[in-house]
Amino acid sequence: MTGDAVDVAIAEKSREIGLDLDETHRQICRSFPFDVQKRRSGGIGTTDHGHMLAVKGAFEALRPLLAAGEHTEPAESVMRALAGQGLRVITVAWRPLNHTEFQNATSRAQTFDQEALEQDLRLAGFLGIDDPLRPGVSEAVTACRRAGIDIILITGDHADTALAVARSIAIVPPGSATTTCLCGDELKQLSVGDLAQRFDQGLRVFARTSPEQKMKIVMALQRMEKVVAMTGDGVNDAPALKAADVGIAMGSQGTDVAREAAQIVLLDDNFASIVAGIEEGRTIFANIKKFTNYVLVSNGPEILPYLLSILFPVPLALNVIHILSIDLGTDIVPSIGLGQEPPAPEIMERPPRDFSTGLLTPGLLIHSYLFLGLVEACWSLFLFFLVLVQGGWQYGTELPVSTALYRSATGITLATILLMQIGNLIGRRYRSRSGLDWGLFTNPLLVFGIVIQVWFSWATLYFPPIQNILNTGPVSHELYVLAWLGMLLIFGIDYLRKVFAR
Helix, strand or coil: CCHHHHHHHHHHHHHHCCCCCHHHHHCEEEEEEEECCCCEEEEEEEECCEEEEEEEECHHHHHHHECCCCCHHHHHHHHHHHHHCCCEEEEEEEEEECHHHHHHHHCCCCCCCHHHHCCCEEEEEEEEECCCCCCCHHHHHHHHHHCCCCCCEECCCCHHHHHHHHHHCCCCCCCCCHHHEEEHHHHHHCCHHHHHHHHHCCCCEEECCCHHHHHHHHHHHHHCCCCCEEEECCHHHHHHHHHCCEEEEECCCCCHHHHHHCCEEECCCCHHHHHHHHHHHHHHHHHHHHHHHHHHHCHHHHHHHHHHHHHCCCCCCCCHHHHHHHHHHHCHHHHHHHHCCCCCCCHHHCCCCCCCCCCCCHHHHHHHHHHHHHHHHHHHHHHHHHHHHHCCCCCCCCCCCCCHHHHHHHHHHHHHHHHHHHHHHHHCCCCCCCCCCHHHHHCHHHHHHHHHHHHHHHHHHHCHHHHHHHCCCCCCHHHHHHHHHHHHHHHHHHHHHHHHHC
8 A cells, every 4th residue: 555545544534533634634744755764654744733743654663763651562462463463554653843843844945854853752553454365366375385386475564464464375374483474674684595594494474574685585595496486566676576587567556667677567466367377387388398299209100211211121111292291281280289278287286397497308209209109100110011011022122112002001101190190199188197088179279180180091092182192002991990090009008108107
């Protein structure tokens, strides 16, 4: 809440108790803006009862300024009771000014000692401001915890307020020890290394912090090799937003300075949107890995025939146009479909990946080339040589590419790869589940891609215009059924791997 809003709240509360301050507000003569270091602001004005100085701010900042005889201990108990309810507590104090003090303080021609003026104050009371959490924040924090993301609360409010809010949204457990919270005065005494150790001990809440201390918090987390995302909306938040790995500024209530310093701007100022962004980011990364994995699998049966033809006296099972028809033809639509898959239900149940982990990991390459790619290559080449042997070909003899036998053998090889890519496509939808669910039919590109692959596998063998382009020929229907079994083979073997991995 801004200083102007607090002034309005004071005026409204005053009218409720029968004190009209409208005239006072029209006669404010000088104001002192909020000072981050002093943690208070004030103003000088004239009322029907004379001149006065009013100060509002944190109780810890005003307590040393109160006059002797003020009941500070009972007042502190009241303040902490309000703060324990999660209210943002503002302390209000005042004192009358004599004519000389008033003239010195309001004269533009003279300088005066503000510190001396703000002494012997009388405690007027407390303002407990309820700043309710937005709907969905508790659920968003819970989702972050499931995803392995630590939430740290940093605020300028009282420690009791910070702890009450943190407990209400499960940043810290109910009844947690006060060691989970650290105030700015204590934080000032700690080094970055000491602060990192406190994080390991469960520290998750910071109260009465300054902009410099926010920077220290970011540095301590980065020393622990954490990826740090910092939110903020004010000018004072800009250094911490800049220093964090990801700076997130508020779009509707944030300052221009904060938005310029941040990498991301929240248009709705809602923490739940950050969690939605994390889920979307994880989904995009997972989908890129899905279609990369899918595309790389077909490289195995494309490469192996060339290696065999170089090392052994056997015909080439695929030619260049066959490979292009897969990579630039039938694989395009399914790849785009995998890139548009919705978030998997378990996407926010996984821990964050290592910051140094890239897209092409050793595990992905081994799975693509040495596992599924090898299965696809072996089955398609088995059918290739089965057609050749049934047609009378003998090992070591040359087979012209224009013969019907060679055309049929290459046709069944290409058709088998196309059909096995359907099993590969369905298996790539989820990392640990089969991929056979109704969600498959909600993605029209996946369905369209499967239809293209089925039709093209048939046309490769039995549709003359496609046969002439690809130089392929027909085979018996029994052999075409074996090509379809390849789809079940690659899907089943990969599903067994998932089961064992679980």
